[in-house]
Amino acid sequence: xxxxxxxxxxxxxxxxxxxxxxxxxxxxTQTLDxxxxxxxxxxxxxxxxxxxxxxxxxxxxxxEKDKAAQFGIDRVPAIxxxxxxxxxxxxxxxxxxxxxxISLVQAVLLVGGRATSLxxxxxxxxxxxxxxxxxxxxxxxx
Amino acid sequence: xxxxxxxxxxxxxxxxEFPDLARHYRVSGVPKTVVNExxxxxxxxxxxxxxxxxxxxxx
Numbered sequence: 001x002x003x004x005x006x007x008x009x010x011x012x013x014x015x016x017x018x019x020x021x022x023x024x025x026x027x028x029t030q031t032l033d034x035x036x037x038x039x040x041x042x043x044x045x046x047x048x049x050x051x052x053x054x055x056x057x058x059x060x061x062x063x064e065k066d067k068a069a070q071f072g073i074d075r076v077p078a079i080x081x082x083x084x085x086x087x088x089x090x091x092x093x094x095x096x097x098x099x100x101x102i103s104l105v106q107a108v109l110l111v112g113g114r115a116t117s118l119x120x121x122x123x124x125x126x127x128x129x130x131x132x133x134x135x136x137x138x139x140x141x142x
Numbered sequence: 143x144x145x146x147x148x149x150x151x152x153x154x155x156x157x158x159e160f161p162d163l164a165r166h167y168r169v170s171g172v173p174k175t176v177v178n179e180x181x182x183x184x185x186x187x188x189x190x191x192x193x194x195x196x197x198x199x200x201x
Contacts, residue, residue: 036159072151075160089144093163094156103154110145118146122193126146129197133150135143138157138164138174 004046012105016051019112021084023054028068028078030061036095040077043096053112079104083111098141143196 004012027044029037047054059067061076071080072091079092088111096104110116116123144152157164157172167176175183175196183195 086148089148089151091151091153092156093153094159096154096156100154100156116146117189118143118193119189122189123146125193125197126143126150129147129149131149132178133147133196134178135150135152135196136155136163136167136176137152138155138167138169138172138176140157140172 002046003043009046009050012047013050015105015109016047016054016112018114019051019053019109021053021111021113023084023108023112024082025054025056025108026059026071026080026082027056028059028061028071028073028076028080030076034076037077039097040079040095043101044079047108054108081107081111095141100139100141103139143193 002009025044025047027041029041031037041058044056048056061068061073061078068074068078071087073080075093077093077095079096081088081090088107090107090111092100092104092107094100118126144150155163157169157174163169167174167182171184173186175181175192177183177196177198180200181196181198183192187195
């Protein structure tokens, strides 16, 4: 049973059609003691049928600790978006349900080649950052 | 922002799923953004203001 309505699927398919490069969705998960891991998998499974450029890669958080560390993941469920050339350094912690699903779609589109929503001035300011910056944006499901 | 600079990493965190993180970062409302454990931005801001606050020199 798909989570998305046929109309939503069509809207997303059209949006994903604009992508110019592949996006790997790394999904960090574990079988036990993770209530929302299954829900996250179900949400992510909606995406690949809508675009041949989107691939889900499941990473076992328990067995693949090195890979989790490499991507800065210390809890599950977690998602790391990796572009054709390099890691986007965009992560999602927790199930991307509700409005977070929109954020995930926007991030996939960005990594897949859509133009940034940053203004040219802000793009220059952000590009000028010369030290590591970690941003955590807290949200709640709506 | 993370996509525009390889030095920047961005996490979208579902606060209710990780109460330990929400407590640690004193999340009393959303959205709340924490930059390098020091800068706190509460609420959604216009892009210019958000970028300005996130890139404060003391971050």
